[in-house]
Every structure is written in C-alpha cells, then in structure tokens.
Amino acid sequence: MKILIDGQRLVLLLLHTWMSKPYVDLLVTSDYIIREFNENIDPIELMWHCDNEDRLVEIIGETNWKIQLDNKLPLSMDKPIFIPAMS
Numbered sequence: 001m002k003i004l005i006d007g008q009r010l011v012l013l014l015l016h017t018w019m020s021k022p023y024v025d026l027l028v029t030s031d032y033i034i035r036e037f038n039e040n041i042d043p044i045e046l047m048w049h050c051d052n053e054d055r056l057v058e059i060i061g062e063t064n065w066k067i068q069l070d071n072k073l074p075l076s077m078d079k080p081i082f083i084p085a086m087s
Contacts, residue, residue: 022037022038022041022042022045022046023035023036023037024036034060050085050086050087051083051085051086052085052086053085054082054083054084054085055082055083056080056081056082056083057077057080057081057083058079058080058081059077059078063077065077067081069083069087070087
C-alpha cells in the first residue's frame, strides 16, 4: 500500500506530529531513547504523567536545567537521575 501526500499536507502532518510532543526522538533503540527538547519550550509542556517503569534520565551535553520530583527540591541534571515507577 502506498500513501501519497502532497508537499503542503506533508508539512502540516509533520508539524502536527511535532507539535503534539515537546521533543523530537533523535534515536530509538530497544535499550534507550535519545530525545531533544527545544531550549525555548514552555514549562507547562514538561508536565508529564506517571510511568509504569523505572526510568534513568541522563543529559547528553551541557545544561543548566534542573528536575523537580514530587515533594523534592530541584536536582541538578549534571548526573543521571533515577525516577521510580509511578512517581
């Protein structure tokens, strides 16, 4: 089956897909996902749900971003951050 999309519709489809997530998946493997977030992102876009799995979040490159988990003080993201499931 082939799906043909003209240039304008393709741009709108890609824009809609990009706008539905506050990040772009750069690399997806069976072991990990590398995502890129825009530095000008609206903080409300970083509000997330609870995951069913433990997560280890690691920043690639330099950043002054911090992460704040429920009922915790903000943590620097200069080293990997462990996030337990359902938190």
